[in-house]
Amino acid sequence: MRDVNDLEGLLRAIDGRGYGGYKRLSGEFALPGWRIGVDHVQADPYAPPSLVRVMVDAETAGLPDDLVDDRAGRIATADFLTRRLIETLHDHREISAGRVGQEVLERTHVAILPDRVEARLEVQLPAAGRRVKGRQAFRILSQELPDAAGRALLHRSLDAGALRSHVRLFRDQAWLRSRLPELGLVAFVGDGSVLPRRSGDSDLPLSDLPGSGAVPFTAPESLRVEVSLPGGRRLAGMGVPEGVTVIVGGGYHGKSTLLRALERGVYPHVGGDGREWVVTRRDAVAVRAEDGRSVTGTDISAFISQLPSGTRTERFSTTNASGSTSQAAGLAEAVDAGASALLIDEDTSATNFMIRDERMRRLIPADREPITPFVDRVRPLRRERGVSTVLVAGGSGAFFDVADHVIAMERYRPRDVTARARGIAGIESPAETATSVFGPAAERIPVDGCLPPVGRRRPVRARGLGVIQVDHETIDLSALSQLVDPAQTSAVARALDRISELLDGHLGIDDAVARIDAMIEAEGLDRLSGFRGHPGFLARPRIFEIRAALDRYRGLRLRR
Known part of the structure; x- marks a missing residue:
């Protein structure tokens, strides 16, 4: 393997020459305590950056075994190291470790392997016009990369307590998510959670802003659940039960904010996010209308049938779906893919797909309306497929008749108003029908070549x-x-x-x-x-x- 002297000699030799000379960097170099691997060299200064790995052996990295001895621990530890690496490289314009958000995801940015830990980086190799700047490149590769990696990958350089807390939080969140089905819950929202974000284009918590007035979440007593976490903490909060749950409330009181938090709750979050104890089943899927999307061979007949054109909807296809057909297709596809819960907001739904009021039903009889609204299908969906629904409804009480639970948001605080909603609807419990609606999912088999393999086209x-x-x-x-x-x-x-x-x-x-x-x-x-x-x-x-x-x-x- 080439060493640091070879690296310096190579870069001196190509200094001032054409940018293509950097191609000679491909391969690995041994540096004192580190290895770097140059896996891809950009074609010119304006092309996407070069791909470089910085590697250190596992013993030198010194990560505690109990933090990396399972998959969850490795994911959380790698996430912590990635965030530290990004922070360390903040002022290095030529080097990037990628970006991260508030979610803790399994990533490729840092790899914790049995024999080593490696950081994967993008490096913009320096140039003067289209000519190599060899000395600057040597400084980046031999000094700046190892220095940043040393501050981010070596356990002795880290805040050991913060790392351990990060891993514990991730493991506890994963454990709670795995327990939701046996608890009969779609989701859990911990007391003290702060759900509002700073703004529509920021995912940071509103509570970070001085004087924000962010309201901590508090569970209503009727929906309160308490759990003891493996990490030793006792946690209390609101359980969102299986079945049909309708979220209501006045405008700007937190209905959609709660639903957005439940959508993101399929992923773990970092400590301090405010949503770290908003935990949703991983197979809960948000569904909305998507005017203009393509649909191919999806069975939407449970919702739309007997089209005036005569088009059959058991294998419905279109290149330009309407609001109702797109939402029906998205819902059917999610259920066929194995979703255990649907998350739906009235604001992003097609009204004619969701409800039909009594006046419209009287004016346009069912035998002349191809669309069977979701309000008529939400309970069969639960009964026949075991799929729960969490729905935000701000403008219609039509779903009161079919809801197992109704939660009212008032100034970001939830109240259980199920009994009152049923009183308004004049029912004691949701009505059930014995008629079967949803048949078995049909297998959809793509024809050979409709998505050509790489080699016959460019990579996606x-x-x-x-x-x-x-x-x-x-x-x-x-x-x-x-x-x-x-x-x-x-x-x-x-x-x-x-x-x-x-x-x-x-x-x-x-x-x-x-x-x-x-x-x-x-x-x-x-x-x-x-x-x-x-x-x-x-x-x-x-x-x-x-x-x-x-x-x-x-x-x-x-x-x-």
Whole structure:
């Protein structure tokens, strides 16, 4: 292996020459106490940055065994090291360790391996015009990278107590999430949680601002749940039960804020976020209307049927879905993918998909209306498929008749108003029907070649948080509110590349996505990358977001 002297000699030799000389850096170099691996060298100064790994052996890193002896511990520890690395590199314009948000996600940014710990970085190799600046490059690679890694990866350089607290919090959150089904809960919101954010474009807690007036969450007694966590803490808060839960309240009193917190609660959060004890089942899926999205072969017949055009809806396809058909498709796809709960906000829903009032039912009889509103299907969905619903309703009481629980938000404080809502609706309990509505999910099998494997097209690319590019096709993921990090979108793009290698005209969509998820679970996120070494900045998505991207791909074609 080349050493630091070889690195210096190489960079001196190409100093002042054409930028392509940097290609000679590819490979590994041994530095005192460290190794660096240059896995990809950018083509020119204006191309995406070079990919570099900085590695230290596990013994030197000195991470305590009890923090990294299980998957949860490694994820949390790697997240802590990543945040420390980003903080350390704050003033280094040429070096990036990626970005992180308030969620603690499984990432590729820092890898904790049996024999070593490595930081994955992007490095903008310096240039004067299009010529190599060798001395500056040597300083970056031989001094700045090891110095930053030393302050972020070595246990002796870290706040050991903060690291241990970070891992304990993550493990406790994961444990509570795993317990929700046996507790009969969709979600849990801890007392003292602060749900409002600073602003619509910030995910930081409102309580960080002086004089914010942020109201700590307090559970109503009728919904209070207490749990003892493995980390030793006793926790109390509001349990959101399985079944149909309707959240009501006046405008700006916190209805949608609570629902947004539940949406994000499928992921763990950092301490101090305010939502660290908002814990939602990982398979809860937010559903909304998406005018204009593509739908391919989705069974929406439980909600929409007998279209005037004669189009059958058991395998419904369109390149330009309406609000109602898009929401019906999104809901059906989420349920078929295994969602145990749906999170729906009236404000982002198609009104005609959600409800039909009595006057409209009298004017337009059911036999002349193709849409059966969700209010008529929410209980069969629970009874037949075991799927719960948490719904924000601010403008209609139609769901009172079908709700198991009604929670009113008043100045960000919840009250259980189930009895009063039932009194208004004139019922003692939600009505049930014996008629079966939802048949078994039909297998959807893509035709061979509808998503060509890499080699017959360019690799799928992510463009920010909400867009994926497949050759000339754009997949719009902006409506997926539980896609929270651009690194997740990058991972979804890589997952589509791997799925394209599996599709043979016989494998169904669900099986293909399940295989990719199992591969990640067994081999790690790095496996999504098409090459060895630095995999790029990836964060683990759920199966629902991977499948959602495939479902919205306009090139998708299914076997009949």
